[in-house]
Amino acid sequence: MKTRPANASTRRGSALLAVMWIIALMTMLVGTTALLLTEDVQTIQTRSDMFRARMLAEAGLAIGANPGVKPDDVNLLRREVSPGEGYIVTMHGEDGRLNPNRLLQSDDPNNRGILLNIMKAWGLNLDESQIIIDSLLDWVDQDDSEHMHGAEKKFYNTPGMPFNRPFRTVEEMSLVRGMSEVERRYPNWRDWFSVYASGTLDVNEASAELITAVTGADPMMAQQFVARRAGPDGIPHTKDDMTAPDLPTALRLLGVPSLGTQQGAIPLGVQSSIVRIESVGVVGNFKRKLFAVLNRGMPMAGGGSGLSGGAGIAPVASPPPSVAPVTPGGPAGLPGAPAPGAGMGAVGNTQILWLGEQDVHGDEGPLTAPRRR
């Protein structure tokens, strides 16, 4: 009899404990469910924002691809369609870069001098440069015999390497013997090349270092020339640009009296016929970047005078990148690399050399066009 009240109180205690446990468990369950739901909603929102950013990038690309649009049409190329949403389009002449295939497949002995200048600018010594240059030559030639410092099948010991054909992308160059050292010393080496460049170097688009490497111009003179190009505002491709109107003027400004043999097989020009258009779609913190390389069949003038275009060329509608034909890649599994020069289609006189999507690096600035002073 003595133990009965004690038993009842223990049972009540146990029941209370059980209820408290259940409440705690249910609170946890509700919390987890709410968390999962929030995550789902966030995922849907993220997908929707990413999709919208891509649509905006496509819209920007279509506008930039119109031959009537000039690189300095800031009000057209930088638009905020609703708060925090819009696109930023930039365009520049692709001929400011060297075409590696033109350079490596030419028999002109002066090209080696240019390649040596380039390697020197990247911080490589003569021995390292010889190895890389000969290995690049071996990579694009069709035979299996090595240049003096080069590399063929035996060196790579990997099926399909070297490709023994021209580069289809600049990225393929990174597979060549010695290029890992270039990557370490000068990570921006890719900016010097384009497989879509016409082969004529546009001195109104090229970097000062590249101009020096190709023309032998004094580095300071080349820097001044590039600074002058951008005009008083210091921004390339704006109305105030002071690009060289013709090659003799450019050479005079660069202090290169006559090119002589230095130029090798690289002709120089002051305009690009190949244009690269990059479009970044922005939705809040989300960004998607699309780019197109177009051959407009006529030169693109530098910033000040804008794109020469319009007359005789049908406006270009941007084809959706999803339907762009993609040719098979190289043997080492670099898919999607088109054969350079093959083109991906044409609209009017405009040939589409490449359409693609890129990671967004760096800051594109504000969505709204800067106010003119």
Ligand SMILES: [Ca+2]
């Ligand atoms: Ca070879």
Ligand SMILES: [Ca+2]
């Ligand atoms: Ca400018």
